[in-house]
Amino acid sequence: MMRLILAQGMLGLNNGVFYAMLSLGLAVIFGMLNVINFAHGALYMLGAFVALLLYSYLGTWIGIDALHIGFWPALVISPIVVGLLGIVIERTMLRRLYSLDHIYGLLLTFGIALVLQGVFSNYFNISGTPYPAMPAALTGIVNLGFMMFPKYRLFVIVFSLIVCFLTWYVIERTRIGAYLRAGTENPELVKAFGINVPLMVTLTFGFGTALAGLAGVLAAPIYSVSPLMGADVIIIVFAVVVIGGMGSIMGAIVTGLALGLIEGITKVFYAPAANTVIFFLMVIVLLVRPAGLFGRQK
Amino acid sequence: MNKILWIVLIVLVLTAPAFLYPVFAMQLMCFALFACAFNLLLGYTGLLSFGHAAFFGGAAYIAGHVIKVWGFPPLVGIVCGALVAAVLGYVIGALAIRRQGIYFAMITLALAQIVYFLGLQLPFTGGENGLQGIPRGNLLGIFDLNQSLTMYYFVAAIFLVGFLIIYRAIHSPFGEVLQAIRENEARALSLGYNVDRFKLMAFVLSAGIAGLAGATKAVVFQFASLTDLHWSTSGAVVLMTLLGGMGTVFGPIVGAVIVIALEYKLAGFGSWVQVIIGLIFIVCVLVFRRGVIGEMARLAKVKTA
Numbered sequence: 001m002m003r004l005i006l007a008q009g010m011l012g013l014n015n016g017v018f019y020a021m022l023s024l025g026l027a028v029i030f031g032m033l034n035v036i037n038f039a040h041g042a043l044y045m046l047g048a049f050v051a052l053l054l055y056s057y058l059g060t061w062i063g064i065d066a067l068h069i070g071f072w073p074a075l076v077i078s079p080i081v082v083g084l085l086g087i088v089i090e091r092t093m094l095r096r097l098y099s100l101d102h103i104y105g106l107l108l109t110f111g112i113a114l115v116l117q118g119v120f121s122n123y124f125n126i127s128g129t130p131y132p133a134m135p136a137a138l139t140g141i142v143n144l145g146f147m148m149f150p151k152y153r154l155f156v157i158v159f160s161l162i163v164c165f166l167t168w169y170v171i172e173r174t175r176i177g178a179y180l181r182a183g184t185e186n187p188e189l190v191k192a193f194g195i196n197v198p199l200m201v202t203l204t205f206g207f208g209t210a211l212a213g214l215a216g217v218l219a220a221p222i223y224s225v226s227p228l229m230g231a232d233v234i235i236i237v238f239a240v241v242v243i244g245g246m247g248s249i250m251g252a253i254v255t256g257l258a259l260g261l262i263e264g265i266t267k268v269f270y271a272p273a274a275n276t277v278i279f280f281l282m283v284i285v286l287l288v289r290p291a292g293l294f295g296r297q298k
Numbered sequence: 299m300n301k302i303l304w305i306v307l308i309v310l311v312l313t314a315p316a317f318l319y320p321v322f323a324m325q326l327m328c329f330a331l332f333a334c335a336f337n338l339l340l341g342y343t344g345l346l347s348f349g350h351a352a353f354f355g356g357a358a359y360i361a362g363h364v365i366k367v368w369g370f371p372p373l374v375g376i377v378c379g380a381l382v383a384a385v386l387g388y389v390i391g392a393l394a395i396r397r398q399g400i401y402f403a404m405i406t407l408a409l410a411q412i413v414y415f416l417g418l419q420l421p422f423t424g425g426e427n428g429l430q431g432i433p434r435g436n437l438l439g440i441f442d443l444n445q446s447l448t449m450y451y452f453v454a455a456i457f458l459v460g461f462l463i464i465y466r467a468i469h470s471p472f473g474e475v476l477q478a479i480r481e482n483e484a485r486a487l488s489l490g491y492n493v494d495r496f497k498l499m500a501f502v503l504s505a506g507i508a509g510l511a512g513a514t515k516a517v518v519f520q521f522a523s524l525t526d527l528h529w530s531t532s533g534a535v536v537l538m539t540l541l542g543g544m545g546t547v548f549g550p551i552v553g554a555v556i557v558i559a560l561e562y563k564l565a566g567f568g569s570w571v572q573v574i575i576g577l578i579f580i581v582c583v584l585v586f587r588r589g590v591i592g593e594m595a596r597l598a599k600v601k602t603a
Binding site (some may be wrong): 038064077093096097100103104105106107108110111112114115116117118119121122137169196227231238239241242272275276279280282283287290 | 346393394396397399400403404405407408409411412415419465504529533536540568569570571572573574575577578579580582584587
C-alpha cells in the first residue's frame with residue numbers, strides 16, 4: 001500500500017510540476033498585467049506542437065527530408081517561439097485593453113485560445129500524436145528504491161523545479177525582480193523613476209507565455225501531443241490558482257506541486273474522483289479561506 | 299425603441315416556421331433564451347460566469363431523465379430541469395460570489411467542470427453517448443408534440459415566457475439594484491443593499507432560466523449530451539451575449555441567432571468553425587464591445603441628438 005501511494009505520488013508530482021509551471025506563468029502575468037491569460041493552455045499546447053513540428057515536419061516543409069530538430073534544441077526554440085507570439089499578442093491586442101474591465105483580457109485570450117486550438121485541430125488528430133524524439137540519454141528507467149521510475153519523468157521533475165526556483169529567485173531576489181514588483185504595486189511611480197514600464201509589461205507577458213511553451217515541450221514526450229491538451233489542463237490550473245491565490249510566486253509553485261501530488265494519491269484510494277479532487281479542494285478553500293491559501297484578503 | 303423591438307420579436311417568433319426549418323428555429327429560441335438568461339448576469343449585474351453550461355446541460359439531463367425514465371410528461375420534465383438548475387445555481391453562485399472579478403469567472407468554470415465530470419461518470423447519464431431517445435410525448439394530454447409545428451409553438455411559448463421574466467426582472471426595482479451593483483458595488487453596499495444576496499438572487503434566476511432553455515432543448519432534440527455541459531458551450535453563450543450587445547435587452551437574441559446560424563452554415567468546415575468563433579471573440583473585444591444592438595442604440599442616439 002505504502003509503495004502504491006509513493007508510486008502514484010511520484011506520478012502525481014510529475015503532473016504537479018506542470019501545474020506549478022503553468023500557474024507560475026499565470027501568476028507572473030497576472031501580477032504585472034492584471035490579466036488572466038486564458039490562452040495559457042493553448043500556448044502550452046503550441047509549445048508541444050512546435051517541438052513536434054521541428055522534429056517531424058519542418059524538414060519536409062523546407063525540402064531537407066533528413067532534417068529532424070530534436071528535443072534539446074526544441075527545449076530552447078519552442079519557448080522562444082511561444083514567447084515571441086506572446087509578445088506580439090501583448091503589443092497588438094492586450095495593450096489596448098488595460099484601461100478596461102479585466103474581464104475583457106480574459107475574453108480576448110479565450111478567443112486566442114479557440115483560434116490556436118481550432119487551427120491545430122484541423123491538421124492533427126485530436127486524440128494525440130506521440131512525440132518521437134525522446135532524447136536517448138533520458139530513455140530507460142531508474143530505481144528509486146520504492147519504484148522503477150522513467151528517467152525522463154525524473155528529469156522533468158528536477159528540471160521544472162529548477163526553472164520554478166530560478167523564476168522565484170529572479171523575481172524575489174534580484175534588481176530586475178524588484179522593478180517588476182514595484183511596477184506591480186505602482187506603475188506610475190516606477191515610470192516616473194525612468195523605468196520603461198510598458199516594455200517591462202511586454203517582456204513579462206513574453207516570459208510568462210514562454211514558460212507555458214517550455215512546459216509544453218517537456219510534456220510532449222510524456223503525454224501525446226494533442227490540440228486539446230491545453231484546454232484540459234487550463235481549467236485545472238485555474239482551480240490551482242484560485243486555491244493558491246495569485247499574490248505569491250512561491251504560493252503558485254507550492255500549490256501546483258501539492259495539488260498534483262494530492263491528485264496522484266487520490267487515484268490510489270478512489271480513482272473516479274481523481275479528475276475532480278482539485279475542484280472539490282477549491283470548494284473547501286473557498287469556504288474556509290476565500291482569498292486563497294497564499295492570497296491577501298482585500 | 300423597446301416597444302418596436304418587442305413587436306418585431308413577437309411577429310418573428312410567430313411566423314418563423316413559414317421561412318425557417320422548425321427544428322432550427324427552435325434551436326435558435328433555446329439558445330436565445332440561454333443567452334438572455336446569461337446576459338442578466340453579465341450585462342446587468344457585471345458578473346462573468348464561465349460555467350453556465352452546467353445549468354443548461356444539467357437541466358437537459360434532468361429533464362431527459364424525468365421524461366424518459368420516470369415517464370413524466372415533457373412540461374413536468376422541463377420544469378424539473380429548470381428547478382434543479384436553479385438549485386445548482388444557488389450552490390455554485392454562493393461559492394463563486396465569495397470572490398470577485400476574474401476569480402469569479404475561474405471559479406464558475408472550475409465548478410462547471412465538476413458538473414461535466416458528473417455528466418461523464420454518473421450511472422444515469424449515458425457517459426460519452428449522452429442521454430438519447432427522450433420522447434417528446436404530449437402537452438397536457440391534448441397536443442401531440444411529435445407534430446413539429448405544435449412543438450414549435452410550445453417552445454415559442456416557453457421562450458416568450460422566459461424572456462418576459464427576464465425583461466420584467468431587468469425593469470423592476472430588483473433590476474435597478476443589480477445595475478447599481480454593476481456600476482459601483484461599493485456604493486450599492488454603502489447604500490445599505492445586501493450586495494451578496496442580490497448577486498446570488500440574480501445568479502439563481504439566471505441559472506434557472508438557462509436551465510429552462512437547456513431542458514427545452516433536450517425535448518426538442520430528444521437528447522442531452524456532454525456538449526451541452528462542455529466549457530465550449532459556456533464560451534458560446536458568452537460570445538452570443540458579447541456579440542449581440544451585453545447589457546441590452548434584445549442583444550443576446552441577435553447574438554444567439556448570429557452564432558447559431560454561423561455554426562450551422564459552417565458545419566462542413568470542421569474545426570474552422572472554432573477558429574472563426576475565436577476570431578469573432580477577438581474582434582468583438584477589441585473594436586466591437588457594444589455589440590450589434592449596443593452599436594445600433596448608439597447610432598440612433600447620435601441621430602436624434
